[in-house]
Amino acid sequence: MPNVPQAITVQYGGQVLDPSFDPIAEAHRQWSARWPGQADHMAAVTSVMRVQQLLLSRIEDTLKPYGLTFAAYEALRLLAFSRRGSLPMGKMGERLMVHPASVTNAITRLEQRALVERRLSPDDRRVVLATITAAGQSLVQEATVALNQASFGLPGLTSEQAADVAAVLRGVRATAGDLPAGAAS
Amino acid sequence: MPNVPQAITVQYGGQVLDPSFDPIAEAHRQWSARWPGQADHMAAVTSVMRVQQLLLSRIEDTLKPYGLTFAAYEALRLLAFSRRGSLPMGKMGERLMVHPASVTNAITRLEQRALVERRLSPDDRRVVLATITAAGQSLVQEATVALNQASFGLPGLTSEQAADVAAVLRGVRATAGDLPAGAAS
DNA sequence: GGCCAATATTTGGACGTTAAAGTAATGTAC
DNA sequence: GTACATTACTTTAACGTCCAAATATTGGCC
Numbered sequence: 001m002p003n004v005p006q007a008i009t010v011q012y013g014g015q016v017l018d019p020s021f022d023p024i025a026e027a028h029r030q031w032s033a034r035w036p037g038q039a040d041h042m043a044a045v046t047s048v049m050r051v052q053q054l055l056l057s058r059i060e061d062t063l064k065p066y067g068l069t070f071a072a073y074e075a076l077r078l079l080a081f082s083r084r085g086s087l088p089m090g091k092m093g094e095r096l097m098v099h100p101a102s103v104t105n106a107i108t109r110l111e112q113r114a115l116v117e118r119r120l121s122p123d124d125r126r127v128v129l130a131t132i133t134a135a136g137q138s139l140v141q142e143a144t145v146a147l148n149q150a151s152f153g154l155p156g157l158t159s160e161q162a163a164d165v166a167a168v169l170r171g172v173r174a175t176a177g178d179l180p181a182g183a184a185s
Numbered sequence: 186m187p188n189v190p191q192a193i194t195v196q197y198g199g200q201v202l203d204p205s206f207d208p209i210a211e212a213h214r215q216w217s218a219r220w221p222g223q224a225d226h227m228a229a230v231t232s233v234m235r236v237q238q239l240l241l242s243r244i245e246d247t248l249k250p251y252g253l254t255f256a257a258y259e260a261l262r263l264l265a266f267s268r269r270g271s272l273p274m275g276k277m278g279e280r281l282m283v284h285p286a287s288v289t290n291a292i293t294r295l296e297q298r299a300l301v302e303r304r305l306s307p308d309d310r311r312v313v314l315a316t317i318t319a320a321g322q323s324l325v326q327e328a329t330v331a332l333n334q335a336s337f338g339l340p341g342l343t344s345e346q347a348a349d350v351a352a353v354l355r356g357v358r359a360t361a362g363d364l365p366a367g368a369a370s
Numbered sequence: 371g372g373c374c375a376a377t378a379t380t381t382g383g384a385c386g387t388t389a390a391a392g393t394a395a396t397g398t399a400c
Numbered sequence: 401g402t403a404c405a406t407t408a409c410t411t412t413a414a415c416g417t418c419c420a421a422a423t424a425t426t427g428g429c430c
Contacts, residue, residue, distance in 0.1 A: 020365050020366070021365060022364055022365055023279075023280050023281070023282055024351075026280075028351075030266055035329075035333050037333075037344065038332075038333040038336060038337065039344075040344040040345075040347035040348040040351065041336045041337045041339050041342065041344070041347045042332075042337050043347070043348075043351040044337075044339060044342070044347040044348070044350040044351045044354075045240050045244070045337040045338065045339065047350065047351045047354040047355065047358070048233065048236050048237050048240055048350070048354065049237060049240075049241070050282060050354075050358065050363070051233050051354045051357050051358060051361075052233050052234060052237035053282070054357075054358070054361050054363060055230050055233055055234075056234075058361075059230070081215050094208075095208050095211075096208070097208055097235060097238070144220075147223075147227075148220050148222075148223040151223060151226045152223065152226045152227055152229075152230040153230065153361075154226050154229060154230065154357065154360070154361075155360075156360030156361070157226065157229070157357070157360055159222065159224075159225040159226070160225075161356065162225035162226045162228070162229040163225040163228075163229070164353060165229040165232065165233070165353055165354070165357060166209075166213075166225065166228045166229045166232045168349060168350055168353045169229075169232040169233065169235075169236045169350070170232065171346065172236050172239075172339065172342070172350060173232070173235065173236060173239070175339070175340075175341030175342055176236075176239050176243075176338075176339075176341070178235070178239055179207055180206060180207055
């Protein structure tokens with residue numbers, strides 16, 4: 001039996017989603033009926049969570065051929081950008097804005113694949129310097145090309161639109177105290 | 186020795202962040218110098234990741250007194266909104282936009298705390314109905330009041346600003362094919 | 371020199387997510 | 401009525417995040 005006007009479906013999260021229904025819009029309706037003053041805040045937060053999930057999924061698809069997760073990619077990229085190709089673990093946590101334990105975790109995995117090496121700092125023996133290897137350099141270079149070609153999961157947006165997204169979210173970060181004191185608005 | 190003009194610090198991720206430095210702005214600079222065409226896309230994506238992290242952190246702080254994570258709260262809230270206080274596991278995954286395994290995980294934990302019960306559907310014995318208990322109802326009610334009072338982690342934003350955030354991200358969702366076909370822009 | 375608070379990293383535990391594989395139950399087709 | 405594909409849920413495994421509690425090393429301070 002041929003399938004009549006079958007609805008187009010969006011794949012995500014291991015299931016097929018009903019394209020005629022938007023869970024976020026539905027939640028906003030529910031909220032408006034009970035706590036109207038906070039409905040927009042709820043929708044904003046839920047939207048951030050959803051978009052994060054979508055983008056992460058697309059990015060990890062792009063990185064999969066290189067055997068990298070997004071977290072691993074970011075760590076590698078940070079090291080590749082650094083002058084000497086190495087940084088203290090703690091510094092990496094600050095730059096990547098993640099917990100020190102997350103850095104330990106990521107570097108351990110990268111080290112097992114010989115993309116990064118751990119070295120003790122000669123200046124301060126408490127410090128561990130993560131150092132990118134030649135293999136790491138070339139892998140991150142390839143992965144970066146792929147991500148750029150995929151526009152980081154946002155191929156449908158122009159640079160202006162992408163800049164808008166960043167600008168609006170910069171406003172959110174500002175109200176959350178996440179920006180330097182004298183940051184331009 | 187009294188501390189002279191000490192920089193104000195933002196706590197996050199288990200460490201103190203340098204307030205005079207914005208990692209996202211720095212990454213944008215690095216990108217502009219090498220792949221200028223994609224710098225805004227990169228910054229947009231990184232901003233989404235960062236804001237998601239900030240909001241999740243604030244929300245979970247708010248929920249902590251109730252012993253709920255955000256994932257647990259969302260599952261409970263969804264059931265509380267439903268007509269009969271119960272939904273099939275699969276339906277919950279669709280509405281929450283998460284993988285079925287995540288639902289199994291969340292419901293198992295809620296069930297152990299007697300906030301939810303599992304019942305086999307009388308109609309289809311493959312189906313498991315998650316049902317919110319009276320205890321679950323009152324807990325989610327309290328938690329919702331707390332989240333609304335905290336404006337879902339966005340107390341600094343007006344409703345209009347929050348609506349802007351949601352609108353901009355709705356645009357992103359649209360280009361990603363995450364919205365119903367005939368969704369109003 | 372010796373004590374002690376701060377700093378840097380790791381370890382272990384709790385949860386979240388996904389993908390892939392396994393187990394039932396349903397339903398359809400022959 | 402019997403085989404087979406589909407559907408629903410759970411299980412397992414790999415990673416990610418975080419926090420809190422070790423472990424080392426440094427660096428004042430007396």
